[in-house]
Amino acid sequence: MDGSAQRTLLITLTGRDRPGVTSRLFGTLADFPITVADVEQVVIRGRLVLGVLVAYADGADIGRVWTAAEKVATDLDMEVELATGRTKSMPRRRGRLHVTVLGAPLKPAAMAGIAGRIAANGANIDRIERLAQYPVTCIEMDVSGADPEGLRAALAIEAAEQQVDVAVQFGGLHRRAKRLIVMDVDSTLIQGEVIELLAARAGCLDEVAKVTESAMRGELDFEGSLRERVALLAGLDAAAIDDVRREVELAAGARTMVRTLKRLDYKFAIVSGGFTQVTDALVDDLGIDYSAANTLEIEHGKLTGRISGPVIDRAGKATALERFSREAGIPISQTVAIGDGANDLDMLQAAGLGIAYNAKPVVRQAADTAVNVPYLDTILFLLGISREEVEAADAADATPPPAT
Template sequence: MDQRTLLITLTGPDRPGVTSRLFSVLSAFPVTVADIEQVVIRGRLTLGVLVAYAGGPSSGTGTTLGAMWTAVERVAEDLGMEVELSTGSQAKEHRRRGRLSVSVLGATLQPAAIAGIAGRIAAAGANIDRIERLAQWPVTCIELSVSGADPGSLRVELAAEAAIQEVDVAVQRTGLSRRAKRLIVMDVDSTLIQGEVIELLAAHAGCLEEVAGVTEQAMRGELDFAESLRRRVALLEGLPAEVFEEVRKEVVLTPGARTLVRTLKRLDFRFAIVSGGFTQITDGLVEELGIDYSAANVLEVIDGRLTGQVVGDIVDRPGKARALERFAKEAGLPISQTVAIGDGANDLDMIAAAGLGVAFNAKPVVRQAADTAVNTPYLDSILYLLGISRDEVEAADAEDGVTSTVTSPWGRGA
């Protein structure tokens, strides 16, 4: 006997009891529930129900469908809603393998952007099964569930379209592999915080321009990081140790940093920072934000003044990747369950090693190497890549009595 499916779609004003009424009617007929999807946009409900039933010449299908259709139409009329019905074989309705999540982020989303993204998905022979909004401020983010596409080739196509439309697009496999990422490892300078700590120190030493030039070369990958660090630190020789307190007051968190850390900690994620900067600054961030693990360089101080030297091993590009591996081991997690976030060439190895590598307002070389790039100025946009919605964040904040007012020595960034 042939197994067939029937798609029932109700649309109209949202009100209590719609779902209950529809399924009470369906319970009187020999059908099983194969799938359900529902969305409400500005008070208007769309409810889709896919039911399966036995087909074939001797099944009495026509009589059953006719009676069910009449009953469903009566419910729709009572509720002031519209109803559509479409049939098909179960084989044709079955979703294709290769489920992907496509996140689209932008300060604003124009129709042309959605058209471009959807067009590229269709051109790849894939299908959009579902669309959901995850956030509407401070950025808009929608998530598309896509089936039937190769993730590598689709990522390339959508990255090209994202550049044209000036939006961010992330392509990830859905399912447990996405939800299982439990350790976030983040760069500090120009990622967790705005600007570069060594430049703040250099401003106090009167050598900002020279240090900034070397920093830019290192970030572009044009200069070995360890050598660039030694050159810059040497210029700080003689600064009094009291400068660290002054610099801590000047550090400003990236907008959304507090929300990102707070939300992930609620969800029992582990959070780590790894920095080419200095423990004299990062240790305060660890305490302030409740960060689990950290690694950074140590500036040598003798007799209350900086010597212009770094103590111990330098946390450079391979050092950051080793730190990620060490943190994962301490947390009892495989590397596949890690997310690495950075902006410069010094972050490339850890971004490549992590289960998900994110380039945050990054240099071109990093954007090209990362799994996805986020170019909005809000660090908590990364939550949406993990499938966490703005509504969920705000609901959790409300329960905990958290507000956006920040009175921290680290500045704003809630």
């Protein structure tokens, strides 16, 4: 069949979803001299919409195909819509982007604004799918015909106005190949800042918190600010570290995120401006593959107020990302970095995808995308992993093996 000048018939079936609808339609169409040009299917609340575009040569008796499709719909108690057309060629759509929208709640006005911005940028929405309905609603759209940077900038403005999160990523292999996750620790993987927990026990919390906040905003040199804060801890009994280690709480969804990505054979790394005395326990607990952090110097059972070895600062985090990438044999372009403070900026910009997680404004502006809900596992949705897939994998792991 000559693909340069083909007639087409679009068959759209709508009705209650049940097993066998797709096979029944294609089994019927198999009796005719036609080819399949495109297929789209979606199920919403048990209602199926199946669209099949078939191509046929001039002179073919398409009336018989039309009648057969109507009979399938009648037998299945479904509605059918048929439309003929002509196309010179039907190439695979190129330049696809994934636009992911996160909202808690997600309101119609937000979807209207996002869709409007996509249209205003001359792009088309080819497919829409829900990836999750809790703890946030996540909708993903396949978009074609858009300039990535222009669309990302436009949607960032709309996301801020609508108070939702929007990510724009290249489709296909660009997205699927991200196999190394590198994450900040304090206020990202875990709740709060370890140095402030230690400072509370040393009686200098207010002083340390002020310096921490300035450093996170990028107003102070990180290494200098870290040494200044650690110096305030001099004389603290090392046993306080054990207390803090037990007090540390993972961010909501952190364990789910790490567990799911490890199942999918992702490599997982943490890099922290905090301390190995705490991060080493996280490595053991979560099965993390790589880690880098600072080490508090301890002498005679007490903190000296100094750091042992080189400081992991903003540049050090990016260097660690590159090292983890080499050790894992994974290109930088296939990495995802997640962080919240100015100390993470170099790492976020070096990674294939940089995600600002509940971050300061300067970090949100510099990152590829931002997540502003307090659930770390929502990052799975940005990687195209649905809530249903996560739950199905959890259920499978919880099922005991059959007796032998």
